[in-house]
Amino acid sequence: MLNSSAETPGRAPIPVDGFRPRAQFSMHDNPPSIWPEFLTGQLEKPVRVLLVDDDAHMRRVIAQELMADARTLLVAQAASVREGRKAIKQHDFDVMLVDLHLSDGEGFALIDLMKTACPASQAIVVSIMDCDEQVMHAFELGATGYLVKNSWFGNYSQAVLQVANGGASITPNLARRLLQRFEARSGGATHAPACARAETERLSQREKEVLRMVANGHTSAEIGAHLVISSQTVDSHIKNIYRKLQVRTRAQAVRFALLRGLF
Structure with a gap:
């Protein structure tokens, strides 16, 4: 069920005639309304995201959050390791959100492939499991975030923006x-x-x-x-x-x- 996202709803229109206010911050229609211009994730160049999860409901939840934020752009979704491999090879993306336990294998394989095929991209694990050994293995493979499903941690777009700007994102109680x-x-x-x-x-x-x-x-x-x-x-x-x-x-x-x- 590999697919690319359509036009993202909720994005503020880009100013006409190339005019942009000369201010320290860029303004967005969606909260947060102030976003520093020096950070990655601007209207003209949002952070591109690949989402891999075999839970259709979870994909919808995450996709809605990403599409509601003008700073992030969902470029493709996949529901299995096989589809994830294709998506990694076919799409340009900055951050991959990936579940560890997929219907046909482990998300670890996709993190490993991503670090080889797209070394500049970042991976954030999104999992129902928070076993310390799994967390550490994900980090050893090159993940820069680990979010536990159904745990309060902020939101998915914020996590994406954190890792895209050189940080790390970990569910607070897990951290x-x-x-x-x-x-x-x-x-x-x-x-x-x-x-x-x-x-x-x-x-x-x-x-x-x-x-x-x-x-x-x-x-x-x-x-x-x-x-x-x-x-x-x-x-x-x-x-x-x-x-x-x-x-x-x-x-x-x-x-x-x-x-x-x-x-």
Whole structure:
């Protein structure tokens, strides 16, 4: 049941004659009404999404949320691993929302294929299961988000926008549980692996604070506002985090920290 979305309802018309207001923020008809121009997901170039789920009702729910937000564009849907493979090869997309347990296999295979065929794209798992081992395996394969169905976490378009802008999106109660698990694992000096302790020591307290906010999906501007520092200073902290953890992207830094219990 592979199909591309039709014209997306609810999108604000693009201004005529190429005129756009010279303002710091872009205005949209749908909430939130203010969206910074420097973030990915604008009227003229929304974030393109591929949705893979064998639950027809869930697909409708997610599709409606994505189509109601002018910053996201649903380009295709699939209901199985087989259809998902075709969609990955046939469509250009920025973010894939994928269920792990499909009728003909595991969504892990699609994450693996996506990272090979479309390395610049991001994957968010949408699953009824929140087994820690499955979550960690998804992150190891390259997923940058994990949302538990029927759990409050915000909305799907917001999750898509978070990962498209370099963040990570995890259902809050799941993120809390993972953090508690890693805190327990690395809490005692006798139990924490030596490499994890060394990596933790290499990050300053402020860098750990910035990394936690990056993990929660905040942009540099939002982090700067919260910490009362400039966004340039935040970016400098992030570059130092990349260098110390030997990673290249925000998603890799968050995944590295989660896997090693750095916070």
